[in-house]
Amino acid sequence: MKRVIGVVSLAVAAGLSGLAEAQVLKSVRDRGALHCGVSQGLPGFSNPDDKGNWTGFDVDFCRAIAAAIFNDPTKVKFTPLSAGDRFEPLRSGQIDVLSRNTTWTSSRDALFNFVGVTYYDGQGFMVRKALKVNSALELNGASVCAQTGTTTELNLADYFRANNMKYEVVAFGTADETIKAYESGRCDAFTTDVSQLFAEKLKLSNASDHVILPEVISKEPLGPLVRHGDDQWFDLVKWVHFAMLNAEELGVSSKTLDEALKAKQPEIRRMLGLEGSHGEQLGMTRDWVVRIVRHVGNYGEVFERNVGTSSKLGISRGLNRLWTKGGIQYAPPIR
Amino acid sequence: MTKTAFYNKPRFRSAVYQLAVLAVVVWLAIEFAINARVNLEAQNVRFGIGFLDDPAGFGISQALISYSEQDTYRRVFFVGLLNTLLVSVLGIVFATFLGFVIGLGRLSPNWLLARLAGGYVELLRNLPLLFQILFWYLAVLLAMPGPRQSIAIGLQPILRSIADGLALVESSGAAGAVAQWLRSLAEWAGSPSMFLNNRGMFVPRAVFADGSGLVAAAFVVAILAVVGLRRWARRRQDATGVRFPVLWTSLALLVGLPAIATLAVGSPVSFEAPELRGFNFVGGLRVIPEFTALLIALSTYTAAFIAEVVRAGILAVPKGQSEAAMALGLRRGTALRLIVIPQALRVMIPPMTNQYLNLTKNSTLAVAIGYPDLVAVFAGTTRIQTHQAIEIVAITMAVYLAISLATSFAMNLYNARTRFGER
Ligand SMILES: N[C@@H](CCC(=O)N[C@@H](CS)C(=O)NCC(=O)O)C(=O)O
Numbered sequence: 001m002k003r004v005i006g007v008v009s010l011a012v013a014a015g016l017s018g019l020a021e022a023q024v025l026k027s028v029r030d031r032g033a034l035h036c037g038v039s040q041g042l043p044g045f046s047n048p049d050d051k052g053n054w055t056g057f058d059v060d061f062c063r064a065i066a067a068a069i070f071n072d073p074t075k076v077k078f079t080p081l082s083a084g085d086r087f088e089p090l091r092s093g094q095i096d097v098l099s100r101n102t103t104w105t106s107s108r109d110a111l112f113n114f115v116g117v118t119y120y121d122g123q124g125f126m127v128r129k130a131l132k133v134n135s136a137l138e139l140n141g142a143s144v145c146a147q148t149g150t151t152t153e154l155n156l157a158d159y160f161r162a163n164n165m166k167y168e169v170v171a172f173g174t175a176d177e178t179i180k181a182y183e184s185g186r187c188d189a190f191t192t193d194v195s196q197l198f199a200e201k202l203k204l205s206n207a208s209d210h211v212i213l214p215e216v217i218s219k220e221p222l223g224p225l226v227r228h229g230d231d232q233w234f235d236l237v238k239w240v241h242f243a244m245l246n247a248e249e250l251g252v253s254s255k256t257l258d259e260a261l262k263a264k265q266p267e268i269r270r271m272l273g274l275e276g277s278h279g280e281q282l283g284m285t286r287d288w289v290v291r292i293v294r295h296v297g298n299y300g301e302v303f304e305r306n307v308g309t310s311s312k313l314g315i316s317r318g319l320n321r322l323w324t325k326g327g328i329q330y331a332p333p334i335r
Numbered sequence: 336m337t338k339t340a341f342y343n344k345p346r347f348r349s350a351v352y353q354l355a356v357l358a359v360v361v362w363l364a365i366e367f368a369i370n371a372r373v374n375l376e377a378q379n380v381r382f383g384i385g386f387l388d389d390p391a392g393f394g395i396s397q398a399l400i401s402y403s404e405q406d407t408y409r410r411v412f413f414v415g416l417l418n419t420l421l422v423s424v425l426g427i428v429f430a431t432f433l434g435f436v437i438g439l440g441r442l443s444p445n446w447l448l449a450r451l452a453g454g455y456v457e458l459l460r461n462l463p464l465l466f467q468i469l470f471w472y473l474a475v476l477l478a479m480p481g482p483r484q485s486i487a488i489g490l491q492p493i494l495r496s497i498a499d500g501l502a503l504v505e506s507s508g509a510a511g512a513v514a515q516w517l518r519s520l521a522e523w524a525g526s527p528s529m530f531l532n533n534r535g536m537f538v539p540r541a542v543f544a545d546g547s548g549l550v551a552a553a554f555v556v557a558i559l560a561v562v563g564l565r566r567w568a569r570r571r572q573d574a575t576g577v578r579f580p581v582l583w584t585s586l587a588l589l590v591g592l593p594a595i596a597t598l599a600v601g602s603p604v605s606f607e608a609p610e611l612r613g614f615n616f617v618g619g620l621r622v623i624p625e626f627t628a629l630l631i632a633l634s635t636y637t638a639a640f641i642a643e644v645v646r647a648g649i650l651a652v653p654k655g656q657s658e659a660a661m662a663l664g665l666r667r668g669t670a671l672r673l674i675v676i677p678q679a680l681r682v683m684i685p686p687m688t689n690q691y692l693n694l695t696k697n698s699t700l701a702v703a704i705g706y707p708d709l710v711a712v713f714a715g716t717t718r719i720q721t722h723q724a725i726e727i728v729a730i731t732m733a734v735y736l737a738i739s740l741a742t743s744f745a746m747n748l749y750n751a752r753t754r755f756g757e758r
Contacts, residue, residue, distance in 0.1 A: 116611070141613040157393055157394050171395075181477065
């Protein structure tokens, strides 16, 4: 039903409205809240806590945008969306940004603007240890549970075809349905992006009975996206991401922020708005990065807190280390 | 009498108004479509159904026509449509049968039977359908053992377990001897070729070799013969009152003719049994648990409503009718079949149509358990992968509308046939 409403409102919006005007920032300011689409409950990425507050890596990205605009990370209205229902709300203007482990692909980029890659990922498999399978190449003839409407089901088909293996895919609409079916034994393997394998594993009653296989079968650059047609908004959201990376690179964290405000290093002074008016050029205030780092933290802090080795998920940074530390996270300079 | 000007005639007026309304509706629709197209193009979304020829790229767990990932979205549409029709048609058949049994049971003079039927209706129709589907899927079918511990269905395991039971009671003596005999019988029965596990139900599949045509032809001839026989028997009974054992003769024809043909051409039909290989059973015919769960839930749920329709229909027939039938010396069952039900059908068909339409529409809950119906694979997966939301939702709605109209049409035809000549 929700889906039908989504599509109908999309159709109505397309049929009745004039061209969507490039004014997302203004309407966000006017309504006093950012509308952000996230997933429906993925520990570490977007998950409501006991009090109903949304937490997680994807959630924090929206909080950072709100911090930059309102100096208040709580001014966000989160809309949980399944994989299948995530794009129409963005197209129809129901949400301003979609921050929901969404893979940047050419066909999606043709319709939306991806602001960058907040998490470099790839697709993997989880199986029961009891199966004694050590490699994805041993999965010939297996039943695999996957979520529909994802790049996951497409990569799965490609991988088995390329390796001349047979498989059966059982596709569900939500993450909970998928993992439940896998746990009940309907499938031999569960497949999704590796980061989500870690997250979903936490939902299993006996997590230690399951292992994640070593193969990574695809490129899954995950990032937030916005609608076409509003360059100002696109730039703003993009630079919130870059600001968090630059802050980490320059050693500015929520803990060192007050010291950093006294720093002499020109790059730091520019970033924190002590010199120049870079925030204003992007439609924000001069101290935009200060706001982001104070309320949410830099990229590394957000990663560690939500999904890193000290969190429940325990994912190592890997590709998501800064380029200066052997990873591929790299942001253009603020100047 | 003054002549009214033509533009004051009610018929003319109403025609004008209707035309005006129609014109406005058409104009709005065209305006809407053009505007949608312009806006979507501005957002770089293509408009139209050209995407149907693109390769889909994803797998589907159940397809009645051959399907692979390289096939087009058009093929996905048909795969989904057939899956929807399969579960709906079978669901309607089962629900009708079960509904009749329960509806009649509820009216039965047998107190226990009536209460059981009443309990069934109250329980099933008051629990949300989605809940029932999930129950059958997660709590029943996925609770089956895994492929390696599959439940084998067949004579052999049954005989063996009886033998084991007997041997427990008394290992020597008469029971022991019977157990021994049962064991050898089990050996003779051969290993079972039907299996049940959390991946579904696996049964042997008929493989047709040369000469199968003759067997099929024999079957068709048998069916025609049965139809003819029934007509002849009825006519003879109407004329002379002499009855003919139609049921037994029909069964003999239906089984006998194909059997003779099979022997004549030397068993052209063989069976391929499923066997455990690797992760699961391969070969044979497989019924996936998503299908079974949906079918059971839809049939049992709808049967509760149909039972009430049947009960209402029968109670609507004046009591005098069955009393008159009894007075003529008809047995209860015969009176029901020949006198009451034909009259009850008149009342039952319109609400029955509603139930059939509901069942078909309720089958879209398939998404929740991963059954690949039209909504799951077309309005779901295809819509997301192609981003052609407006076209796909429009097509899907049109398909459900068409299925519903076809069902109503068929039921109306039937309704017209069951109507008595007005007396
Ligand atoms: N990155 C892939 C897959 C994203 C995805 O939806 N993954 C699932 C797999 S667990 C998920 O996050 N589900 C959470 C939900 O539906 O709320 C894509 O963009 O298509």
